[in-house]
Amino acid sequence: MLDVKRLIGLLLVFFTVSGCAVHYDNVTLAKDGNPRLQNLTPQMKQRIDELAVALIALDPAIIDPSEARSVAHDAFVYPMYLANDWGLEWPPIFHNTLRNSKQRKAGLCVDWARAMRAKMRSKNLRTFDLYWGVAYKGNPWREHSTLIVTAKGKPFKTGILLDPWRNSGDLYWNTIEKDLQYPWKYFEGPG
Numbered sequence: 365m366l367d368v369k370r371l372i373g374l375l376l377v378f379f380t381v382s383g384c385a386v387h388y389d390n391v392t393l394a395k396d397g398n399p400r401l402q403n404l405t406p407q408m409k410q411r412i413d414e415l416a417v418a419l420i421a422l423d424p425a426i427i428d429p430s431e432a433r434s435v436a437h438d439a440f441v442y443p444m445y446l447a448n449d450w451g452l453e454w455p456p457i458f459h460n461t462l463r464n465s466k467q468r469k470a471g472l473c474v475d476w477a478r479a480m481r482a483k484m485r486s487k488n489l490r491t492f493d494l495y496w497g498v499a500y501k502g503n504p505w506r507e508h509s510t511l512i513v514t515a516k517g518k519p520f521k522t523g524i525l526l527d528p529w530r531n532s533g534d535l536y537w538n539t540i541e542k543d544l545q546y547p548w549k550y551f552e553g554p555g
Contacts, residue, residue: 388444399441439478447533499546
């Protein structure tokens with residue numbers, strides 16, 4: 365019978381040969397700490413524009429369009445930088461195994477949520493509120509955290525989730541009500 369350490373070692377070897385490294389080209393942090401993507405493709409520009417429009421639609425009377433564009437840009441580009449910095453592997457569950465075994469410095473959904481919240485807080489947003497969302501709280505196999513953005517003063521359930529974990533640094537976003545994969549609830553989140 366295999367002991368637990370040997371089993372974990374075998375699983376790590378298996379995952380090491382079966383995982384795929386994730387890397388995003390031409391993404392850096394500027395001196396001011398803001399993410400920059402050289403050679404923004406038309407497809408990426410369109411995705412950023414679509415998110416900005418959805419953010420403005422949260423409440424057009426409140427949302428500053430330039431703030432929405434800034435949030436949308438960083439929501440897509442910052443996770444690309446983090447994926448490179450964290451040595452991300454795909455699929456996310458494989459990377460979680462590496463992270464939990466201390467083979468990677470970050471990359472769990474909670475790491476993504478914390479980093480995204482810190483990045484958006486650093487923008488001193490005037491027309492948005494930021495929330496920590498969690499689904500399946502307490503379930504060790506399904507619990508998931510992400511950043512939720514709402515129009516200033518609006519309830520959590522009206523927000524848009526910004527989830528870079530789900531697609532290994534390639535931002536997934538949607539309204540809470542339309543995300544059928546996770547039942548999001550407000551969570552104060554770790555400091």
